[in-house]
Amino acid sequence: MALAVVLIFAMLLTAAIATFLRRAVVDSLIIRHRDAAAEAEALARGGVDLALALLYEDLLAEDRSDFRVETLIDPWARIGEAPIEEGDAVLRLRIEDAGSRLNLNALLDEEGRAGEHARFLLEALFEKVLGEMERDERDAEYGPDDLARNLLDYIDADDTGDDGHLEDDYYQRQDPPYRAANRPLLSVDELGLVQGFDGALVEALRPYVTVHPYAGGGGINPNTAPPHVLALLYSQDALDAGASRLASAEQVREILERRERGEVFCDESFEDENRALRCVGLSEVVPGQIYPAPSFRSDVFLVSAEARVGEVTRTVEAVLHRSRQEDPPLLSWRVR
Numbered sequence: 625m626a627l628a629v630v631l632i633f634a635m636l637l638t639a640a641i642a643t644f645l646r647r648a649v650v651d652s653l654i655i656r657h658r659d660a661a662a663e664a665e666a667l668a669r670g671g672v673d674l675a676l677a678l679l680y681e682d683l684l685a686e687d688r689s690d691f692r693v694e695t696l697i698d699p700w701a702r703i704g705e706a707p708i709e710e711g712d713a714v715l716r717l718r719i720e721d722a723g724s725r726l727n728l729n730a731l732l733d734e735e736g737r738a739g740e741h742a743r744f745l746l747e748a749l750f751e752k753v754l755g756e757m758e759r760d761e762r763d764a765e766y767g768p769d770d771l772a773r774n775l776l777d778y779i780d781a782d783d784t785g786d787d788g789h790l791e792d793d794y795y796q797r798q799d800p801p802y803r804a805a806n807r808p809l810l811s812v813d814e815l816g817l818v819q820g821f822d823g824a825l826v827e828a829l830r831p832y833v834t835v836h837p838y839a840g841g842g843g844i845n846p847n848t849a850p851p852h853v854l855a856l857l858y859s860q861d862a863l864d865a866g867a868s869r870l871a872s873a874e875q876v877r878e879i880l881e882r883r884e885r886g887e888v889f890c891d892e893s894f895e896d897e898n899r900a901l902r903c904v905g906l907s908e909v910v911p912g913q914i915y916p917a918p919s920f921r922s923d924v925f926l927v928s929a930e931a932r933v934g935e936v937t938r939t940v941e942a943v944l945h946r947s948r949q950e951d952p953p954l955l956s957w958r959v960r
């Protein structure tokens with residue numbers, strides 16, 4: 625009897641010790657994880673500071689050379705080529721100028737109106753993206769033309785569609801009801817509020833578009849845009865908007881080849897006696913007027929700083945405005 629009791633106590637004791645040890649291991653793991661998380665976040669924030677320093681250095685270099693174009697050979701762009709490693713910490717910094725995506729807000733003019741070309745460009749974009757999503761247009765409730773119209777109505781300043789219907793009719797029927805913004809988009813996520821846009825479509829559009837800068841922005845920068853965005857360079861036919869078109873695969877390839885050879889595209893109206901030596905006009909590759917007019921230079925940059933410490937990763941995504949004021953305005957900041 626006494627032996628049985630001793631055995632039971634011995635078993636209980638062993639179990640208690642095992643539990644205690646497991647707890648101790650878990651606690652120390654939690655502490656280590658917490659330390660690593662704090663370190664990773666600090667490193668990612670430091671990455672954004674580093675990005676800012678590189679961007680200002682670039683601004684000074686532009687002042688010195690009086691040549692203002694963002695290219696992929698700028699130091700801020702090259703920082704993304706290799707990770708920065710120290711001990712078990714790794715920082716991956718990626719900086720993009722706003723011109724490396726299509727700025728949806730650049731489709732509005734100063735009065736908040738969208739022209740005919742804006743609609744055709746968006747239709748072409750949505751057709752391309754829906755095709756990539758393998759969404760069958762015939763079955764879809766909203767085709768590229770509906771999506772283009774709805775988006776422009778959502779952001780344009782007035783509150784009627786071109787057939788006279790009230791833009792808010794649809795939004796007021798939602799639960800909870802809301803209204804068309806009638807102003808530039810504040811984020812790519814906001815697209816999800818536009819009639820006909822669902823989460824999957826917004827994600828499929830994300831690599832192509834930006835909303836920065838909110839106002840006064842230009843079109844795609846042919847020096848920095850990746851191939852899938854270059855394909856959105858839209859040459860307008862001044863007489864017939866329907867005959868305007870997106871860049872062909874051939875034209876995209878030629879832009880990339882010229883970039884590879886070190887050629888830089890710049891504004892053809894650039895008043896610079898050395899322009900011909902320094903850069904080439906985009907019309908050499910894509911004839912006609914590009915809509916919206918390319919932004920060869922940018923002051924708004926998208927920064928992604930991904931820091932890994934041990935097993936923990938933290939990413940800071942920020943949109944920075946490189947201004948000559950003392951404090952550069954932060955347009956957005958997100959920690960993941």
Ligand SMILES: [Ca+2]
Pocket residue numbers: 776777778780782783784785786791
């Ligand atoms: Ca409208």
Ligand SMILES: [Ca+2]
Pocket residue numbers: 776777778779780781782783784791804806
């Ligand atoms: Ca509107």
